[in-house]
Amino acid sequence: MKTIKFNLNWNCKLYCNVFSTLRPRDDEKYQLDEVYQILLKGNDMGEATAVMIKHFKLSMMTEAIALIDTGYTKQRAIEIIATLYPDIENIADHEFSYILLERTIKDSNHNNQYNELQHNQAATIPLPG
Secondary structure, three states, rough: OEEEEEOOHHHHHHOOOOEEEEEEOOOOOOOOOEEEEEEEOOOEEEEEEEEEEEEEEEEHOOHHHHHHHOOHHHHHHHHHHHHOOOOOOOHHOOEEEEEEEEEEOOOOOOOOOOHHHOOOOOOOOOOOO
16 A cells, blocks of 8 residues: 655545645655555554545635644745755646545544644744745
8 A cells, every 4th residue: 555654644634534644756655546555653543545636836825725634824834845855946837746635534533633733732833944
């Protein structure tokens, strides 16, 4: 099974039954109706199916997609994404995929989210500027 790895639970989205991710376009890896193992810092967060994939240059990302996916404005999200993918030159012109994922098993506890919130300190990442 293919995996989608997260280092940070942006906007606490991984606790939802439906959540999104922005990734550099990779048509081999990210396919509609494909089931993925979701990992957060190596921890199993369950399985989810890609139910929608939309491709666009990062500069064309809407404010709504930026806010829902990352919790940041479009401009700030692009700056942060640039730090996550330092090998991509001119990140704003690079094609990304906005992938909407739906959990295969709906779980009101979402893989012990309460325990994670109680035992983990808030993650911080260095932001540019």
